[in-house]
Amino acid sequence: MKGPLFYAKILLFGEYGIIKDSKGLAIPYNSYKGAFKLADVLEGDKLKSNQNLVKYFKYLKDLDTDLVSFDLVQLEQDLADGMYFESSIPQGYGVGSSGAIVAAIYDQYAKDKITVLENLTKDKLLQLKTVFGLMESFFHGTSSGLDPLNSYLSLPILIQSKNDVESVGIPYQQNGKGAVFLLDSNMIGETEPMVNIFMKKMKNDGFRKMLSEEFVIHTDACIDNFLHGDAKALFGNVKKLSKVVLDHFKPMIPKQFHALWKKGIDSNDYYLKLCGSGGGGYILGFAADFEKAKTSLAGHRLELVYRF
Template sequence: MKRPLFYAKILLFGEYGIIKDSKGLAIPFNTYRGALKTTELLEGDALQSNQNLYKYYQYIASLDSDLVTFNLEEFKQDLENGMYFDSSIPQGYGVGSSGALVASIYDNYATDKITVLENLTREKLLKLKATFSLMESFFHGKSSGLDPLNSYLSLPILINSKDNLEPAGIPSQKEGKGAVFLLDSEQIGETEPMVNIFMNKMKNEGFRKMLSEEFVLHTDACIENFLQGDVKSLFSNVKSLSKVVLKNFKPMIPDAFHKVWANGITTNDYYLKLCGSGGGGYILGFTEDYTKAQESLKDYKLELVYRF
């Protein structure tokens, strides 16, 4: 039986801010994907994945929730038959590796699942998000549920607030000079410690003020500019956002990239922002001239996400 593929995701805007009810915009990233597969010969990565899925199965079996029920017998049987999650999505990189896995498990084993084909009302989206939040908490301690939601629907999602989500139409890509790209920090990032640092910072009144008056303001403006295709305003707001992040979120930026980050702001060749929780993994870049950014960042691995 061929099982569906689930894609990675990129949170273009909204990291950390969505914890505090700013807007967010997440898009599927089709370069990386994962799917459940079965093999008679479990070894290497497949064996490791199968063992991890057993732990996840036990977690799913222990859930007592009105939100969702699972066909646990089938899940267990498939594991015994050599099921594993075959994924090209890098782990700890902020592009939703656990999200794609959660989407796969829901798609295959949830007994009364909401499907992508039905009319996705706000209620259904919120129910899906709450279900995925519960399912993904196994991996991160606390999850918004957005990564699996994005992976499951394979649609851009606009987060207006915690209780207000909608599928978003993003402008189609153009063959322009501008681009959104990923910069590989070549370090693994862990979500939980980064979120803990953020939560500790939130105890500081000055940090909370900066978050609502600067960070959220610029984030919301970036999303509006991006969705409206207003590229000129977008870059001005992304630059402001990049400055705010460099000043206030230093622990989330790997040390080796503080100078690289500042250099983009000084030269205007590119602007960097966090991709997911930070601490490693990918860093998200925006540039009005991708060739120039490639030249400036020639010592690093870049991956193209979107063209303006």
């Protein structure tokens, strides 16, 4: 048994904002992927994966919803036969490791599933996103459902609001100087504690005002710039966004990266932003001149995501 591949995702823009109805843009990231496999002997990481899937099976069994049902008999049998999820997607790095598992489970075991071959209307996309949100809540406490949606469809997804999602085309990559890249923090981040910090901050009037008047406005502008291929305007808005995140989301940025974050804003060599919920994992970077950014960030591991 070898299941289809499910890829990592990168939320280019919209982290935290999508919880509060701002726009979001997620793209598949094909450098990392996962698939179901069967092992004759379960040991090491294969055993750990299988045990985690058994816990997830129990969660799905108790899931009280009319939106989706699963072939739980087959799932239980496959787990007993040694099924595990083989994945190169790093966990706790903000690139959708749990989203790929959710997408794979839905693809393999959901009854009357919405398939990627259908005409994916906004209603169908929204239904999928809602189902995936319920399914992924096992891993994070709460979930927007965006990561599994992206992994399942392997298409760029634009969130206009909580009730409005669509698949979009993004401009073809150019061989220019500019780039989007990942910076490895060498730390694992956990989503739930970061979301809890955010929810606590949301009780503050000043923070809520900043979110709607600065963070969401810059995020929406970045998405519009990116989708229209306007790199010059994009870097201007990413700089503003990077500064707002440094000023107001410090707990989500590992302490040892605060100075590096500010260095990028001051030098204009690169701009950093959160990749997912933060707290570790990858940090997302934007640079008008990637070679200059690499020199400026010497000693750190960078991965190229997109070229302008």
